[in-house]
Amino acid sequence: MDDNKVIRQLIRVNLELEGFEVVTAGDGAECLEVVHQVRPDVVTLDVVMPRLDGVRTAARLRADPRTRDLPIAIVSACTQYEIDAGFDAGADAFLSKPFEPAELVALVRQLVERKTRAGGAGAFRAVLGAAGESGSPAQAESAG
Template identity: 85%
Template structure:
């Protein structure tokens, strides 16, 4: 797992909750740092905040999708989930959305769905943002 968020408290919250569920987690403070470490870490899932310095989450997602080495890594946007964020996220190939604030159980459910999907085909993931349910979150 690679957790990308400029807010240290949010990074730690996500990291601790995932580690409690048995996931190995590496964190990055922004999209540029994510792109620096993603090839070393080879994460099963990447969580991305949208609003970050240097390189925001949506541009980071687009770069991850453009790189053959990271094209198929599941991406979760963890943000306020505005209509723009959801639409732009779908355009760049984000797999799931989780609205801040979120319950730890919601985070774990989304990550487990994505890791299971990776093992069992390309089934849609339930999204946790208003207006971005499975029919919107699924992409070809």
């Protein structure tokens, strides 16, 4: 669920090719409505979205007993401040733009499998950097 239609479509196509069923929303407020209707296994958010940004959307999902264990990945060109704010709001993972489609698919699959295995329990925090950035392209931290 991303403010940029092209990115949204890219995410959708790549996940559908891997067998995921994907529902999109144009902003954070619509995302909250869709989540309650569809009950997805994972939510991806952009930080910058109209009406309700990704960090506040994540916080609302975490505050609601129906969605507090829902895995949340933020897919955005993030600053360290946004990453920290996102984790504070309850996001499980970040994938920074631009990203490789395979990175997105792997992250979503990891979140779904973790939810299935753990029943939603346990802490999982991952920050995936874009391909071609300096340093390690992916880092995962376990907060547990």
